[in-house]
Amino acid sequence: MKDLISITDLSVDELESLIKKAMDIIDNPDEYAEKCKRKKLATLFYEPSTRTRLSFEAAMLELGGSILGFSEANSSSASKGESVSDTAKTISCYADIIAMRHPKEGAPMVAAGAASIPVINAGDGGHNHPTQTLTDLLTIYRERGRLSNLKIGFCGDLKFGRTVHSLIEAMCRYEGNSFVLISPDELKIPGYLRAGVLDKNKIPYLETDNWDNMPELDILYMTRVQRERFFNEADYLRLKDVFILTADKLMSAKDELVIMHPLPRVNEIERAVDEDERACYFEQVRNGKYMRMALILMLLGIE
Amino acid sequence: MTIDSIKNGIVLDHITSGKSMEIYRILELSKLDCSVAIIKNAVSRRGGRKDIIKIDSEIDINLDVLGYIDPGITVNIVRDGQICQKRQLELPERVSGVIKCKNPRCITSIEQELSHVFELSDRENGIYRCVYCETKAEHEI
Ligand SMILES: [Zn+2]
Numbered sequence: 007m008k009d010l011i012s013i014t015d016l017s018v019d020e021l022e023s024l025i026k027k028a029m030d031i032i033d034n035p036d037e038y039a040e041k042c043k044r045k046k047l048a049t050l051f052y053e054p055s056t057r058t059r060l061s062f063e064a065a066m067l068e069l070g071g072s073i074l075g076f077s078e079a080n081s082s083s084a085s086k087g088e089s090v091s092d093t094a095k096t097i098s099c100y101a102d103i104i105a106m107r108h109p110k111e112g113a114p115m116v117a118a119g120a121a122s123i124p125v126i127n128a129g130d131g132g133h134n135h136p137t138q139t140l141t142d143l144l145t146i147y148r149e150r151g152r153l154s155n156l157k158i159g160f161c162g163d164l165k166f167g168r169t170v171h172s173l174i175e176a177m178c179r180y181e182g183n184s185f186v187l188i189s190p191d192e193l194k195i196p197g198y199l200r201a202g203v204l205d206k207n208k209i210p211y212l213e214t215d216n217w218d219n220m221p222e223l224d225i226l227y228m229t230r231v232q233r234e235r236f237f238n239e240a241d242y243l244r245l246k247d248v249f250i251l252t253a254d255k256l257m258s259a260k261d262e263l264v265i266m267h268p269l270p271r272v273n274e275i276e277r278a279v280d281e282d283e284r285a286c287y288f289e290q291v292r293n294g295k296y297m298r299m300a301l302i303l304m305l306l307g308i309e
Numbered sequence: 310m311t312i313d314s315i316k317n318g319i320v321l322d323h324i325t326s327g328k329s330m331e332i333y334r335i336l337e338l339s340k341l342d343c344s345v346a347i348i349k350n351a352v353s354r355r356g357g358r359k360d361i362i363k364i365d366s367e368i369d370i371n372l373d374v375l376g377y378i379d380p381g382i383t384v385n386i387v388r389d390g391q392i393c394q395k396r397q398l399e400l401p402e403r404v405s406g407v408i409k410c411k412n413p414r415c416i417t418s419i420e421q422e423l424s425h426v427f428e429l430s431d432r433e434n435g436i437y438r439c440v441y442c443e444t445k446a447e448h449e450i
Binding site: 108109111 | 412414415416417418419420422423439440441442443
């Protein structure tokens with residue numbers, strides 16, 4: 007595999023070896039400190055996403071490599087100037103690997119077709135964000151020691167949240183998982199996911215608008231209701247506060263529940279929850295760096 | 310009704326009744342110098358009605374495009390008055406430059422030189438998706 011454009015580019019075996027690699031990096035950081043010496047990562051961010059960019063840059067620096075790149079202040083400039091293909095060809099002359107974020111869906115795929123070096127999709131609009139899914143998988147694996155036989159709750163924007171869709175798809179590949187999908191009616195999972203993935207593979211799931219199933223959950227994945235996914239401000243304002251996680255609601259949850267969130271959050275997780283031992287969303291950020299380190303090594307063909 | 314048989318050329322048989330004009334337009338048959346016959350509403354031996362197009366010259370046809378528009382077509386190549394090759398079309402795995410992606414968030418919406426490529430994602434239901442953004446193709450050309 008040369009590039010990572012979509013999480014489905016990875017087989018279950020490849021996912022497993024990435025997770026193993028990340029675990030080894032966590033246990034033996036010194037052994038990896040110079041693995042990418044004299045290698046350069048180009049971060050091409052056609053829209054700002056400071057968190058994702060810093061995670062990629064921290065990953066490369068921790069492997070002893072260096073970084074170059076740009077981050078556009080606003081997405082409109084992506085439509086001016088050089089084509090994505092030409093930029094990818096040019097950058098191939100300077101760097102060893104590219105991480106690309108772009109507001110338009112499919113842009114990293116276009117870049118991968120033109121570049122002679124590996125391209126990692128660091129998010130293309132609301133379409134794919136495979137390194138977030140890798141991060142989520144590592145977090146689940148580290149916290150629960152397995153990726154199978156788990157009951158996973160998703161809460162918030164399940165309609166537009168691509169992170170949710172690709173994590174559901176990824177978890178469906180492991181045995182014995184089931185889902186509780188908590189959202190308002192307007193933000194339920196899209197039909198293709200319900201019919202094409204859950205129903206098709208006979209995966210048990212429940213769609214609900216309340217917290218009654220909290221006691222059964224092994225994982226609770228919270229999401230932000232994003233303003234930019236709405237055409238109308240009134241709908242956004244009405245729905246954004248509906249599903250907020252509070253310390254109160256967690257009273258009935260399992261002791262070993264793992265609370266996750268792709269961050270940044272707005273107000274969907276009450277600050278008091280941060281003190282709860284079950285809150286793993288900042289640990290998730292750290293896992294993101296390790297997973298990106300493992301991915302960079304794999305794509306560069308470095309052991 | 311009879312129309313002169315062709316000696317060397319192509320017969321597109323079993324066109325879905327009513328689709329011949331669309332195919333005439335998309336294959337740009339109006340630009341040909343040779344004669345072209347369109348037969349509409351012919352009685353099909355398989356039952357029902359069909360359209361037929363006869364082209365009096367062995368032109369290059371993009372069979373993927375044709376298969377996408379109407380996968381039931383049989384393409385007959387005629388040489389010296391005999392059918393020398395018969396080909397049953399099917400939905401192509403991939404079509405390039407035929408369907409336009411209408412997703413405003415797709416990279417093809419801002420990069421004009423990119424060709425619009427769609428892949429068959431569900432043969433049973435004839436569903437095509439944009440290779441860049443995975444948006445479903447709407448069935449009109
Ligand atoms: Zn598209």
